[in-house]
Amino acid sequence: MRLLDELVTLRVRFTTDVQRIAFGGRRLEGIRAGSVLEVPAWVADVLGEARLAEVVDEVGLQQLYQLLVRERRGAEPVQLPEGFYPKVRRALSRAQREEAQRIENVLRDVVNLRLSKLIPAALKSPDPEWIRNLTPEERLLFEDLKARIREFYSSVLEVRGRG
Incomplete structure (x- = not known):
């Protein structure tokens, strides 16, 4: 990543x-x-x-709070700015200790909300528009989860000796 x-x-x-x-x-x-x-x-x-x-376009605490509010309101993940996670990591690395802690706390809330939408969606086939709102990092996770779920179903539903 x-x-x-x-x-x-x-x-x-x-x-x-x-x-x-x-x-x-x-x-x-x-x-x-x-x-x-x-x-x-x-x-x-x-x-x-x-x-x-x-x-001039780093992700700051104010923008994170706004994203958190929008993320809480919607059933689907909201579209994040391009390069969101790398920009937040950059902001975290440059912030003073107290500010970094606040950024980390709000970011954790945003990520948890997005994961709470992404994980159930990996069990189904969501609308392509839904997937477009994922960041590249989230898309990789989503595809990996879907593949692992398919593997799990295959191993559980595989019946030997039928015939």
């Missing part, structure tokens, strides 16, 4: 003019302070450490 973290892109706002920057085979020139670009997470980290840019 951490592999998905490497694929996440983040929007950054440049805090200073940058004449030239190259990363991952891309080369950008003439970037003005205030410009917003989408870059791989590792590039966002490098730019942040160099104080050239700041991330």
Whole structure:
């Protein structure tokens, strides 16, 4: 799952003019302070450490609370922002101890609600729209659960010596 973290892109706002920057085979020139670009997470980290840019789309505590409310209201999982789990892990790693604890608590509630919807759905064949609301990580879990449930049914229902 951490592999998905490497694929996440983040929007950054440049805090200073940058004449030239190259990363991952891309080369950008003439970037003005205030410009917003989408870059791989590792590039966002490098730019942040160099104080050239700041991330503008991290998942914060307020957004998590809003998601929790929406998740509680619906029978289906709500659509999460792209790269949700890697962005939350990133926010957790950067937060101070007290803030990190609050983020972790709300995230746990969101995940538990989503799992309480995902697990029963693995027993049935939900609407494709329902599956579209899952994150890539959740989709992997969902497909794995479905496969294991099928295997279990096969092993339980297998009758030997019939005939």
